[in-house]
Amino acid sequence: METINQGANSHGPAQSLPYLGHIIYHLGEEPPFESKGYRGQGRVGAVDEVEVTNGPLIRNRFARKSIILRGNTQDRTKLHAARMQEAKILEEIKHEHAVRLVATYLQEEKHRTIYGILMDPIADCDLEQYFDGAVEEGNRDQMTGWFQCLINGLAYLHGKGIIHRDIKPQNVLVKAGRILFTDFGISTRIVGKTSSSTVIGNPRSRTRQYCAPEVEAGHTRGRSADIFSLAAVFLEMIVVFCDAESLSHFRGKLEFNGQPSLARYYSKGLHWTWDAILQLPGDLPHSLSLIHFMCAKMLATDPLERPDAESLQCCWNYHPSVALPVSSCRCRPSWDSFSHSRRWAIHTAARRGHTFAVTMLLALGAKADTNNIHMGTALHAAASGGQNQIIRLCMDEEDSIDIDTRDISGATPLHRASENGMKGTVRLLLQLGADINARDNAGMTPLARAITHEQDRCAELLRTRGGALAVEKHGIMGRFINAFAR
Numbered sequence: 235m236e237t238i239n240q241g242a243n244s245h246g247p248a249q250s251l252p253y254l255g256h257i258i259y260h261l262g263e264e265p266p267f268e269s270k271g272y273r274g275q276g277r278v279g280a281v282d283e284v285e286v287t288n289g290p291l292i293r294n295r296f297a298r299k300s301i302i303l304r305g306n307t308q309d310r311t312k313l314h315a316a317r318m319q320e321a322k323i324l325e326e327i328k329h330e331h332a333v334r335l336v337a338t339y340l341q342e343e344k345h346r347t348i349y350g351i352l353m354d355p356i357a358d359c360d361l362e363q364y365f366d367g368a369v370e371e372g373n374r375d376q377m378t379g380w381f382q383c384l385i386n387g388l389a390y391l392h393g394k395g396i397i398h399r400d401i402k403p404q405n406v407l408v409k410a411g412r413i414l415f416t417d418f419g420i421s422t423r424i425v426g427k428t429s430s431s432t433v434i435g436n437p438r439s440r441t442r443q444y445c446a447p448e449v450e451a452g453h454t455r456g457r458s459a460d461i462f463s464l465a466a467v468f469l470e471m472i473v474v475f476c477d478a479e480s481l482s483h484f485r486g487k488l489e490f491n492g493q494p495s496l497a498r499y500y501s502k503g504l505h506w507t508w509d510a511i512l513q514l515p516g517d518l519p520h521s522l523s524l525i526h527f528m529c530a531k532m533l534a535t536d537p538l539e540r541p542d543a544e545s546l547q548c549c550w551n552y553h554p555s556v557a558l559p560v561s562s563c564r565c566r567p568s569w570d571s572f573s574h575s576r577r578w579a580i581h582t583a584a585r586r587g588h589t590f591a592v593t594m595l596l597a598l599g600a601k602a603d604t605n606n607i608h609m610g611t612a613l614h615a616a617a618s619g620g621q622n623q624i625i626r627l628c629m630d631e632e633d634s635i636d637i638d639t640r641d642i643s644g645a646t647p648l649h650r651a652s653e654n655g656m657k658g659t660v661r662l663l664l665q666l667g668a669d670i671n672a673r674d675n676a677g678m679t680p681l682a683r684a685i686t687h688e689q690d691r692c693a694e695l696l697r698t699r700g701g702a703l704a705v706e707k708h709g710i711m712g713r714f715i716n717a718f719a720r
Contacts (some may be wrong), residue, residue: 256337284352333626356409384415472510487499614639619656644675
């Protein structure tokens with residue numbers, strides 16, 4: 235037996251269990267794992283439950299994926315390298331809603347090699363099997379919490395640069411009420427937050443029922459394709475929640491050439507689930523309608539129009555303003571939540587650049603031109619933070635909003651962008667028709683504020699566009715500004 239890259243970190247079911255690393259069992263050596271039953275078939279290997287018969291993890295049980303590597307020595311080496319991709323990805327994942335790697339091993343035999351991956355935990359079932367069973371009334375609250383869990387899990391994966399590339403109910407496990415992503419066999423790593431676009435003409439294996447339109451067309455998928463696939467799973471969760479027995483009927487409505495295809499019939503899927511939501515009693519239609527609203531955006535035909543996982547994740551920070559169904563587990567974003575009234579939540583979302591949260595808040599009736607004593611309007615908040623996309627969103631969504639709306643000090647969004655050094659936002663606001671010489675309550679123009687806060691680049695831009703220096707109330711500050719301008 236040969237152990238390679240043995241780790242000291244705990245990836246097992248308890249924090250005291252060590253990561254075993256990659257182990258090679260040479261010809262004639264028997265791995266210390268006793269099979270306790272078949273669990274299912276993944277895309278590239280069978281999964282069973284095993285018990286460790288000796289060593290530091292003796293009597294512990296894990297899920298094992300076994301992949302047969304056939305062919306000559308060169309072929310097996312290539313296949314082994316390809317399978318190590320999944321292990322490398324799993325080794326980096328430490329999240330409550332993804333399976334964890336315990337060990338990998340090679341078992342050498344005369345005419346083949348077996349590549350094994352040990353993972354934790356052993357699931358009770360996958361989400362497809364959960365769908366197949368009758369969903370009891372008491373399980374409803376548990377399932378509604380899974381929307382947040384899956385969004386948080388996907389945001390974590392994408393934040394690590396990992397694209398799953400095969401999100402579907404069979405690749406989502408259920409364990410004691412907890413839900414986890416699994417089967418990273420065709421997952422990949424990308425570099426940088428902007429590496430999410432589709433690559434044309436690079437077909438990959440896919441599950442047609444849940445894949446995005448660009449993937450069905452045979453192109454390589456990015457983060458946005460994961461978003462589409464997760465929305466497809468969400469719609470089925472909504473269907474099962476509303477009526478477990480209607481899932482087969484729902485899938486039948488989406489059939490194309492004998493197989494469901496949400497990529498082709500996403501609008502039909504959205505319409506069907508919306509009708510199902512409206513039949514629910516009490517407050518359930520409202521909370522699930524917000525998930526449905528998310529799904530409509532996540533299923534956009536254009537990958538660039540789909541929100542990213544982090545944008546979706548942060549929507550829960552504005553609870554109860556955005557009354558999404560909340561998970562009972564502890565998978566929370568790293569930032570603090572904001573328990574604002576809906577009237578003020580939009581200001582925080584605008585300042586922090588949470589574009590999709592702003593979209594949802596506007597849809598729920600929040601107003602971009604409502605004044606907050608601390609931040610002014612949502613436009614002021616967005617301008618202060620240089621959030622150009624949110625400024626455009628607010629202007630597009632509310633035709634009556636004034637680009638020169640005033641806060642308590644009489645400042646316009648252009649004043650705020652200028653004093654905070656947001657040159658790109660200053661340029662955008664001027665393009666949208668902002669008054670370059672608007673004066674606040676103290677008589678200061680955006681140029682005066684830029685100079686006061688030593689924002690030279692913004693001051694230069696405002697000067698070249700015809701900005702005037704005007705301070706009506708000439709005190710010490712007025713004399714300072716005039717002297718500084720000279």
